[in-house]
Amino acid sequence: MKAAQPPKKRRKILPKEQRRQQLIEATIACIARYGLASTTMHMVTQEAGLSVGIANLHFETKENLLRETLRYVAEEYHTGQIDIMRGREAENLSDRLTALLNFQFGKGVTQRRKMSVWFAYYGEVGARPIYQKIVSAWDRAAARELESLFASIIQEGGYRDVDPGELAMGYSALIDGLHLALLVTPRELTKQSARKIGRDFLQRAFPNHI
Amino acid sequence: MKAAQPPKKRRKILPKEQRRQQLIEATIACIARYGLASTTMHMVTQEAGLSVGIANLHFETKENLLRETLRYVAEEYHTGQIDIMRGREAENLSDRLTALLNFQFGKGVTQRRKMSVWFAYYGEVGARPIYQKIVSAWDRAAARELESLFASIIQEGGYRDVDPGELAMGYSALIDGLHLALLVTPRELTKQSARKIGRDFLQRAFPNHI
């Protein structure tokens, strides 16, 4: 009786950048499925369909791979937001608000896969200064952009007694909290109602823009 | 040259319940300091000033210890909230709202120590069904209580077009998001302004109660 042969796959050689990307994607998949704590190098390389040694070749250490993965995830989310806020897609201020909501509760961002990874890293921020640095740098950039968008809206609408900085902080916190709720208690909250809650927040602040 | 002798401590025997509590506290301290991923049984028992074997004696496995620690932290936070919302300390509805804010941004809850632990577990929720079960059970209980408090306020104030369930979800999400911001970007947000942001949210919804 012969053991079933794993189909001998031909070894493929690819440029460094492509392999790095492939490993980062595999890392995201593993963290979403098994958690940051129990993800091993073996799992990651297997997920990528490669051998264990490959990770060392492209990232030196596990620590590096995890750091680069966080950088990638943080950049993807925050540049998506920032592009919308800067008005790449909509000049109109009201439309930018709607586009922002659509992005924050859209298919790309609210996948369980993505949110798991996001909060897995947040959970370690308290213990790893480097994670805190990466996340807070992006957070600050997005916060500035949001504050400036809100300031424009306040001016355009002539809204009184609203501080753009405070409002931006509140809105960001609300969005993070809603993502957390979607992850932790998905039965209590749908994407649609989460989106509505975000919308209502904006509407109370900017009644003529939403 | 003699190595400095660790002062031989006399072995102390204590009731099971007290040792369990001591180990849970040590676990919280370690998670806050080193993160959930790198906390070892050695660290925990050392933090408690006990030997490694003790953990097995009272909790069987590391898994159990971590689970019981989460149960303890979740219960502490949510029962604190629920007691206030039920009006143990204040019959008046407005006072209950203020008390809730004070609790959520008070000394006890917003310590880095506590918030680190809280989010460390949230980060693993995506991968460990048992954590999700514990957290979401308490979340649901607190959400129900908050919804009922909001419903009373809506009735008392005759507020129109406000859904208590939706508002409760939004408020909880906002508070979670603010705690996360306090943990991740402490330089951008003080406890005082976080509290003010929470207050403003309530004020927009219940202008006559805050």
Place this chain on the structure above:
DNA sequence: CGTAAGAATGAATGATCATTCATTCTAGGT
């Protein structure tokens, strides 16, 4: 074709860690 630069492999290594359990010690009961 032939060859060499370097990409990819995976068995081996050593470090870390949870768990075990034979032994030691404590304190309440007699």
Place this chain on the structure above:
DNA sequence: ACCTAGAATGAATGATCATTCATTCTTACG
């Protein structure tokens, strides 16, 4: 003062995992 139930200890064990590196394979280029 003595005894014993069972609380506490910590060296030993075995499992898991990141990392290494001698070897194999691929492909671009002459």
